[in-house]
Amino acid sequence: MHSLRPITNRLARLVGGGRKEFLDTAVERWxxxxxxxxxxxxxxxxxxxxxxxxxxxxxxxxDIVACMLGDPQEPIAATMAYRLRDVDYIDGALYARGAEMHLRDGRHEGRRLSYPRPERSISGAIYESWIGNRWFGNWLLNDCMTYRLAETAGHPVTTAPLRGGHIARYEEVLGMTPERIGDVHFDELVLFDDLHNNASRQARASENRARLLAGRVCKPLPGVFIFRGTSGATRILENEAEIAERLEVEYGFRTLYIDRHSVDEIALAVGGTDLVVGVEGSQLAHGVIAMRAGGALLTIQPPDRVTSALKLLTDCWRQHFAMVVGHGTIGGFRLEWDDLRRTLDLIAARNPQNPS
Structure with a gap:
């Protein structure tokens, strides 16, 4: 049998019904x-x-300026859970009564008119997000915290396949053992609104850091530089190697390479520092999760792609966020050493344990 949910959802919007919010289909919320x-x-x-x-x-x-200004009393929304019934997960999307939510880019996204009803039925709690499936940093620093909610709410499930490398090891050290699913019908499904940096999220951030660093003896380091190179989306810092070397020589930094160092090696180094530096990108999530509260993350950014997205994450992990902007474009930009040095001085003035 086939379900016509995609086309009925689309027709409802065409006749003026608007796009129904997926979580509005919940039968219970708390x-x-x-x-x-x-x-x-x-x-x-x-x-x-x-x-x-x-x-x-x-x-x-x-928005970036406002984010950088901070707020001594910013209103933060509640963390919520939602129970839904009769939900289908097909090809990267969840379909409920009159609504749909995409968890990943599917082959038929936006074009599907119907789908075969899944043969398997389960109940579970999904902790993943579209943004976490798109970017490693959001998976590690957002979705892995929501997992802590999923394991208390019921049976954690994920649409992500088994993966190797850093992801597999993080799942191991963070105690994540979800069921991996394909297309499936949910008799009951629990979802979460968990993007607000309230006390619950901050406590779960601390818990995940503690899990990662448990049993490790981290020797103190003045700082860590996480080398990006050509990994991920294009952001080519042409003098990245020169900057890494000068930080090593003049400040005593250690340089880490995500294509060479394991999760354990990275955690052991970052767990002993209060300062992580690198080109803005998901590889810096390795630094955020392991660095102590009160430390500082310094992002080096090309002028044509400036963002404070990582600050939303360091805010949760109770770390300082800093940025310095280079000259050029994402395809090739450079950072003046004096701009970096002066930014390090600002960080040291804010956080005296960091190098000056």
Whole structure:
């Protein structure tokens, strides 16, 4: 048998029904952590950095400036859970009554009119997100925290296949043992609204850091530089190797390479420092999860792709966020050493345990 949910959802929108929010189909909802006001730590950057910005990502320049200003009493929404019934997961999307939610890019996204009904039925709690399936950093720092909710709410499930490398090892050390599913029908499904940096998220961030560092003796380091190179989406810092070397020689940093170092090696190094530096990108999530609260993450950014997205994550992990903007484009940009040095001085002034 086939389900016509995709076409009926589309027809409802065409006749003026609008797009129904997926979580509105829930039969039950409950509050995990209440709304509250939280201190948001101001970001750290040189006074002239705004003049270097040519183009922003994930928000306008005014949004980035507001994010960097911080807020001593920012209203933070509650963490919520939702129970839904009679939900199909097909080819990267969840389908319920009159609504759909995509967890990953599917082959038929936006074009499907119907689908064969899944033969298998289960109940479970999904902790993953579209953004986490797209970017490793969001998986590690967002979805892996929501897993802690899924394991208490019931049976954690994920649409992600078995993977090797860093992901497999993180799942192991964080105690994540989800059931991996393909196309399936959910008799009952629990989902979460868990993107708000309230006390619950901050506590789960601390728990995941503790799990990662448990049993490790981390020797103190002045700083760690996480080398990006050509990994991930294009952001080529042409003098990255030179900067890494100068940080090693002049500040005593250790350089880590994500294609050479394991999760355990990275955690052992980052767990002993209060300063992580690197080109803005998901590889810096290795630094955020292992670095102590109160440390600082310094992101090096091309002027045509400036973002404060990682600050939303360091805010949760109670770390300082800093940025310095180079010259050029994502296809090839350079950072002046003096700009980096002066930014390190600002971080040291804010956080005296860091190098000056």
């Amino acid at each position: 509050e995990i952590s209440p709304a509250e006001k939280v201190e948001i730590i101001p970001g750290i950057w040189l006074p002239d950095q705004i003049e270097h910005v040519a183009q922003t990502e994930f928000g306008a320049l005014s």
